[in-house]
Amino acid sequence: xxxxxxxxxxxxxxxxxxxxxxxxxxxxxxxxxxxxxxxxxxxxxxxxxxxxxxxxxxxxxxxxxxxxxxxxxxxxxxxxxxxxxxxxxxxxxxxxxxxxxxxxxxxxxxxxxxxxxxxxxxxxxxxxxxxxxxxxxxxxxxxxxxxxxxxxxxxxxxxxxxxxxxxxxxxxxxxxxxxxxxxxxxxxxxxxxxxxxxxxxxxxxxxxxxxxxxxxxxxxxxxxxxxxxxxxxxxxxxxxxxxxxxxxxxxxxxxxxxxxxxxxxxxxxxxxxxxxxxxxxxxxxxxxxxxxxxxxxxxxxxxxxxxx
Numbered sequence: 302x303x304x305x306x307x308x309x310x311x312x313x314x315x316x317x318x319x320x321x322x323x324x325x326x327x328x329x330x331x332x333x334x335x336x337x338x339x340x341x342x343x344x345x346x347x348x349x350x351x352x353x354x355x356x357x358x359x360x361x362x363x364x365x366x367x368x369x370x371x372x373x374x375x376x377x378x379x380x381x382x383x384x385x386x387x388x389x390x391x392x393x394x395x396x397x398x399x400x401x402x403x404x405x406x407x408x409x410x411x412x413x414x415x416x417x418x419x420x421x422x423x424x425x426x427x428x429x430x431x432x433x434x435x436x437x438x439x440x441x442x443x444x445x446x447x448x449x450x451x452x453x454x455x456x457x458x459x460x461x462x463x464x465x466x467x468x469x470x471x472x473x474x475x476x477x478x479x480x481x482x483x484x485x486x487x488x489x490x491x492x493x494x495x496x497x498x499x500x501x502x503x504x505x506x507x508x509x510x511x512x513x514x515x516x517x518x519x520x521x522x523x524x525x526x527x528x529x530x531x532x533x534x535x536x537x538x539x540x541x542x543x544x545x546x547x548x549x550x551x552x553x554x555x556x557x558x559x560x561x562x563x564x565x566x567x568x569x570x571x572x573x574x575x576x577x578x579x580x581x582x583x584x585x586x587x588x589x590x591x592x593x594x595x596x597x598x599x600x601x602x603x604x605x606x607x608x609x
Contacts, residue, residue, distance in 0.1 A: 360499025363422035452590035462584030474498035
């Protein structure tokens with residue numbers, strides 16, 4: 302899963318940061334949540350492809366299933382991302398390093414049924430939180446930390462790039478879209494890919510082109526996604542002052558990224574670097590911003606899941 306890879310890479314880069322100031326006093330996440338009426342968790346040793354009958358992401362896309370949640374070959378990390386809508390920058394406090402290795406490597410199958418046939422996606426998230434807290438003895442909280450940050454700005458006031466557009470509210474997000482034909486130019490695919498809305502996705506186009514895409518995303522969410530896409534050592538925060546939601550497609554050469562993430566060093570035989578693509582295709586610039594406060598997701602306790 303690309304999100305997991307992005308989070309892991311971002312954390313590796315974060316190791317080079319200086320010691321952060323003491324965090325602002327934390328707040329524990331809500332304890333009173335709805336629960337699944339029936340739920341089963343089993344370890345999956347088949348090493349197959351991860352599947353689910355609803356998008357296990359941070360986005361809003363959701364397809365009614367009669368209250369049934371069915372997921373196979375999912376890591377605990379992927380379940381955490383879905384249940385708590387963890388942003389890329391929220392992993393910067395060392396979440397991956399604090400988790401046991403099985404939380405990343407081991408996979409699980411989940412079959413669960415809600416007490417109602419029409420739960421919302423947010424309701425499913427809360428029920429997943431209850432399930433993780435019960436079976437994994439999970440205890441988590443969020444806290445604010447001060448850290449150096451980068452800002453995402455418009456390169457030219459009032460002007461968007463050709464591959465960044467306001468989301469068309471008339472376009473459906475209630476069902477996945479088919480993948481456009483492979484020969485479709487990137488600029489004409491904006492708003493037609495990825496299949497679901499509300500979160501980013503990635504597709505390898507060629508050896509030297511990596512494609513990052515999103516539909517119906519706020520600029521804050523896009524900035525957070527770019528933090529992972531560029532393997533940035535610092536969180537990127539939105540400073541565009543753009544409201545509403547947007548669709549985007551970003552193509553760049555992943556080999557241009559430096560060891561600590563975002564790089565501006567082009568290769569003679571490559572496509573645009575990450576920063577070049579952000580400016581040329583999206584009409585945005587990433588600049589140093591000084592210090593800022595970021596939310597950090599912290600796992601206080603977790604155990605291998607109990608038997609059903």
